Amino acid sequence: MVGMSVLRTAASFAARLNPLKRTCRSSNLLSRTVARSEQVVVRHGSHGKRMFVIKPTDFYDRRFLYLLRNYILLTGIPVAVLVTFVNVFVGESELAEIPEDYEPEHWEYYKHPITRWIARTFYDSPVKDYEKMMALIQIETEKAEMRHKQLEVRRHMREKGDGPWFQIQTLDKNLIDHSPKSSPDN
Amino acid sequence: MPEDHDKDVYPEPPRQTPVVDKQTVLPNPALILSKLFYYSVDVPVTTFRGIIEGIQGNKKSHYYHQKFRRVPELTQCQEGDYLCYYEAEMQWRRDYKVDQEIVKVVQERLRACQQREGPSYRQNCNKELKQFDEVSKAFQSRYGDLGAYASARKCLMKQKERMMAEAQKA
Numbered sequence: 001m002v003g004m005s006v007l008r009t010a011a012s013f014a015a016r017l018n019p020l021k022r023t024c025r026s027s028n029l030l031s032r033t034v035a036r037s038e039q040v041v042v043r044h045g046s047h048g049k050r051m052f053v054i055k056p057t058d059f060y061d062r063r064f065l066y067l068l069r070n071y072i073l074l075t076g077i078p079v080a081v082l083v084t085f086v087n088v089f090v091g092e093s094e095l096a097e098i099p100e101d102y103e104p105e106h107w108e109y110y111k112h113p114i115t116r117w118i119a120r121t122f123y124d125s126p127v128k129d130y131e132k133m134m135a136l137i138q139i140e141t142e143k144a145e146m147r148h149k150q151l152e153v154r155r156h157m158r159e160k161g162d163g164p165w166f167q168i169q170t171l172d173k174n175l176i177d178h179s180p181k182s183s184p185d186n
Numbered sequence: 187m188p189e190d191h192d193k194d195v196y197p198e199p200p201r202q203t204p205v206v207d208k209q210t211v212l213p214n215p216a217l218i219l220s221k222l223f224y225y226s227v228d229v230p231v232t233t234f235r236g237i238i239e240g241i242q243g244n245k246k247s248h249y250y251h252q253k254f255r256r257v258p259e260l261t262q263c264q265e266g267d268y269l270c271y272y273e274a275e276m277q278w279r280r281d282y283k284v285d286q287e288i289v290k291v292v293q294e295r296l297r298a299c300q301q302r303e304g305p306s307y308r309q310n311c312n313k314e315l316k317q318f319d320e321v322s323k324a325f326q327s328r329y330g331d332l333g334a335y336a337s338a339r340k341c342l343m344k345q346k347e348r349m350m351a352e353a354q355k356a
Contacts, residue, residue: 088238096248104250111249130276137268 086113196298254280260338271338278338285325292321 090113098104106125107116124132157163208214257277263270296318299311308315327348332340 088241091238091242091246093247093249096250098250098253108247108249109252113247116247116249134269134272137272141266141268 083114195295197302199302260342275338278341282329282336285329289321289325292318 092111092113093116095111105120106127107119110116110119153163154165157165161167254277257273258270259277260271260274263274292314296311296314299314300307303310328345329336329341330344332344
């Protein structure tokens with residue numbers, strides 16, 4: 001602040017020294033006074049004076065929403081158009097009684113054409129799934145039976161000892177050399 | 187309601203359209219509102235439906251309700267016959283779904299009856315009330331607290347408990 005007053009006095013001194021060579025016309029540049037002018041607030045007929053409104057950035061938010069909307073609609077619009085066309089031009093099926101001697105295919109049990117198409121193209125028929133599950137159960141049953149039998153057989157063979165399991169191999173009798181034992185005092 | 191609903195089960199009440207005897211010059215607001223609804227909602231929707239059906243043509247495809255064969259139940263299976271268990275379990279699950287739908291249909295009948303009769307439903311809908319009572323009690327006693335992981339075995343055990351309780355009481 002002291003520096004400011006020094007500068008101010010220096011500026012006024014410089015202005016007085018050389019009044020012709022004025023670098024700055026305004027006399028209130030360094031003097032902390034407000035110039036009184038005849039400008040007042042005027043009501044325009046237009047939107048008013050354009051202001052530079054200072055607010056925090058919404059660039060990232062708007063970019064996010066823009067990208068979100070674009071990427072959702074990228075697949076959303078084709079899917080919506082497809083479903084509309086299917087509903088308008090193909091239409092849902094009607095319920096009917098099963099005719100005599102006719103076995104409907106597994107997709108003919110659904111109403112909407114897209115469900116029917118999915119069932120026809122990608123899914124196995126529920127009968128086939130049922131049979132697959134039954135096959136798995138059969139395999140597991142056989143495995144369980146085999147394991148149970150093996151345990152039983154082990155038990156029997158260990159107890160009775162007349163089977164091929166739990167036999168410990170011993171040497172052949174004919175290989176024993178009885179010669180050291182043939183005479184008592186050798 | 188579809189057009190081919192059972193007329194004995196959901197009977198229509200007798201028509202009570204009164205003879206129009208207008209005694210005022212003022213317009214009838216109910217008539218105005220109904221006509222408004224008709225022209226603003228009913229007619230556009232019906233014409234739209236007509237257009238769509240015209241586009242679709244007459245080559246309709248059909249869908250059917252699947253019929254399942256009956257298989258031996260859990261009580262008729264040998265012990266350790268897991269295939270029989272699986273088939274019985276699947277059949278029990280289908281029967282469970284069917285029973286749930288039966289309860290819903292009976293509820294719907296009771297609701298329709300109440301809507302029809304208005305304030306005097308308690309004396310006029312006796313048949314539906316009794317039917318609903320029986321059906322819901324039976325459902326509760328058979329499938330009642332089995333929970334989300336219900337299975338045929340649990341239902342059988344519940345039946346066993348019920349029979350034991352009855353035998354004890356007697």
